Amino acid sequence: MTTEAELKALMIASLRGDAAAHRVFLESLSGHLRAYYKRKLGLAGRAAEETEDLVQEALMAVHTQRHTYDPGELLTPWVYAIARYKLIDYLRRTHAAMSDVPIEDVGELIAYNDHDAAESALDLAKLLTRLPEKMRLAIQYVKLDGLSVAEAAARCGVSESSIKINVHRGLKILAASIAEKGKHEDE
Amino acid sequence: MKTNELIAVLSTNIEPVDTRKLVRKVCAAILIGSSVALSVAIFALGIRADLRDPGALAFLFPKLVFALSVVSLASVYLFRHLRPGGEFRSGVALTALPFLALMILAGVNLTSAAPSHWEHMLLGGQWLECLISIPIIAVVPFAVIMWAVRFAAPTDLTRTGALAGLLAGGVSAIGYALHCTDDSLPFIALWYGATIVLCALTGAVLGRRLLRW
Numbered sequence: 001m002t003t004e005a006e007l008k009a010l011m012i013a014s015l016r017g018d019a020a021a022h023r024v025f026l027e028s029l030s031g032h033l034r035a036y037y038k039r040k041l042g043l044a045g046r047a048a049e050e051t052e053d054l055v056q057e058a059l060m061a062v063h064t065q066r067h068t069y070d071p072g073e074l075l076t077p078w079v080y081a082i083a084r085y086k087l088i089d090y091l092r093r094t095h096a097a098m099s100d101v102p103i104e105d106v107g108e109l110i111a112y113n114d115h116d117a118a119e120s121a122l123d124l125a126k127l128l129t130r131l132p133e134k135m136r137l138a139i140q141y142v143k144l145d146g147l148s149v150a151e152a153a154a155r156c157g158v159s160e161s162s163i164k165i166n167v168h169r170g171l172k173i174l175a176a177s178i179a180e181k182g183k184h185e186d187e
Numbered sequence: 188m189k190t191n192e193l194i195a196v197l198s199t200n201i202e203p204v205d206t207r208k209l210v211r212k213v214c215a216a217i218l219i220g221s222s223v224a225l226s227v228a229i230f231a232l233g234i235r236a237d238l239r240d241p242g243a244l245a246f247l248f249p250k251l252v253f254a255l256s257v258v259s260l261a262s263v264y265l266f267r268h269l270r271p272g273g274e275f276r277s278g279v280a281l282t283a284l285p286f287l288a289l290m291i292l293a294g295v296n297l298t299s300a301a302p303s304h305w306e307h308m309l310l311g312g313q314w315l316e317c318l319i320s321i322p323i324i325a326v327v328p329f330a331v332i333m334w335a336v337r338f339a340a341p342t343d344l345t346r347t348g349a350l351a352g353l354l355a356g357g358v359s360a361i362g363y364a365l366h367c368t369d370d371s372l373p374f375i376a377l378w379y380g381a382t383i384v385l386c387a388l389t390g391a392v393l394g395r396r397l398l399r400w
Contacts, residue, residue: 011222017203026194056193065340065400069205078190081272089399090214122188124196143196151214164202172196178400 001021004110006143015066026059029079033058040101046078052120053083053178058086060175064168080106127174135170138163209269209339216335217262220328221358227324228362235368246370247347253375254364256285257357257383265332265350269339274346282353287378293376311369314378320366321382322389329355329390333397340400348394349387356386 007028013021035060037051040076061082069078084101091099130135140161141152153160199248222231237243260282267277297305311317341347360379369378 014198015204015206016199017201018203022201023198026198027191028189030194052190052330056188056190057300059190059193059197061340061400065208065271068209068340069206070270071206077272078270078276081342085271106272106275110291120188120190122193124188124193142200144199146199149200149202149305151261172400179337 004074004076007063007079007110011069012071012074013065015069015071026063029054029062030059031113031115032079032110033083034117035114037087037107038114039112040087049118051119052084052118053122054090054115055092056120057178059173060171060178061086064172064175066098074176076110077106080109083109091127092117124174127177128186130177131173134158134162135173137173138166139170142167189269196287201284210266212338213266213269213332213335216331217328217358220331220355221361223331224328224355224358224362225328225365227363232320232363232366234365237364237368245262247364249372250364250367250370250379251346253285253289254357254360254383257282258354258361259283260334261350261354261357264346265336265354268343268347268350269340269357271340271342273341274343274370278284279346279350282350286376289376289380290374295375296372305373308371309377310369311378313369313375314365314374317363317367317369317374317378318382320363321356322381322386325355325359325386327346328358328384333390333393336398337400341394341398344394344398345391346394347398349391351394353383353387355390356383357375358382359386 007025010025010041012023014025022142033055034051037054041047041054042111043053062079065082069075072096084103086099088099091101131139136154138152141155142149143148147155149160153163198266213250235243235247238247264279264282267273297308300308329352332355333348335353336347360383369375
């Protein structure tokens with residue numbers, strides 16, 4: 001089981017740009033998030049498959065909002081707040097009556113772990129086609145094909161910083177479009 | 188999609204992240220918003236003509252103290268609400284303090300005056316101008332501050348929006364105070380207080396829409 005100290009050390013390393021630490025960090029988090037959402041959605045009478053949608057939404061949020069973590073603070077409350085925010089957002093757009101989620105002990109989030117992953121309804125390839133071309137290409141090259149930022153910049157004929165910005169903005173839009181998608185389907 | 192695949196995508200080629208940029212960005216927005224509000228008040232409305240008069244400065248003082256305390260408290264709480272979970276560890280009740288203090292002082296002031304003066308003390312000469320100017324001057328600071336707060340990840344959108352509105356209203360009141368020649372405490376409590384609260388309420392409503400992430 002991962003602890004606050006372990007998770008925080010991984011997060012600090014990932015903030016410095018350590019991709020391996022970032023991967024381990026997200027993997028450990030996914031187990032905790034899955035256990036958290038399974039319990040929460042179980043209580044709310046929802047199918048377990050929806051759990052994986054939420055796990056992935058929360059992971060995207062943790063990734064795209066990691067600049068909002070203050071390294072001087074504990075990590076668990078930060079992750080818990082994101083997990084709870086995404087849960088409320090999800091319940092609000094799918095089942096408004098259940099969106100009143102009380103604030104619990106933040107330790108609850110890392111107290112449990114669940115590695116029994118299902119497949120989510122999220123289709124990255126499909127979502128990518130909705131992005132503006134420059135963001136789609138930046139994400140395709142850097143995140144999917146694993147090209148370096150310099151290589152992607154050369155291939156797109158733009159500067160390295162604009163590749164970085166396009167990757168970041170694109171991921172934020174992707175994260176947001178998952179939420180919007182659920183909203184429209186229900187309306 | 189499998190979660191492992193998503194994690195692989197997210198952790199490919201990551202960049203170092205500057206965790207202090209958020210605070211810098213919001214600070215810059217507050218400064219820019221304040222400069223715009225002050226410029227509008229000084230150049231569009233004009234500073235009150237009697238400002239060289241030491242008596243006028245004494246009248247300006249309570250308005251500035253009130254607006255500055257609103258701005259300081261709103262800033263402190265806004266910064267706490269920028270990060271996920273900020274609302275777990277921080278209340279916002281203290282932001283009401285300047286309003287309560289001013290209302291008490293205004294009440295004392297009214298009761299010690301003859302009722303025949305009350306109308307003038309409450310309505311002053313330019314209550315309508317005050318009612319319109321403070322929200323209008325607050326628009327640009329509010330927009331700039333909200334733009335910066337969108338870079339953050341607040342998890343209580345209503346409260347964060349309200350704090351941004353409160354801050355913008357306070358900044359606007361500082362600017363308007365330089366122009367306004369209605370100096371009675373009941374006037375300040377009523378019109379400055381109400382317009383700043385209106386800004387905060389507008390911020391709360393807009394926050395729920397604009398700050399989603």
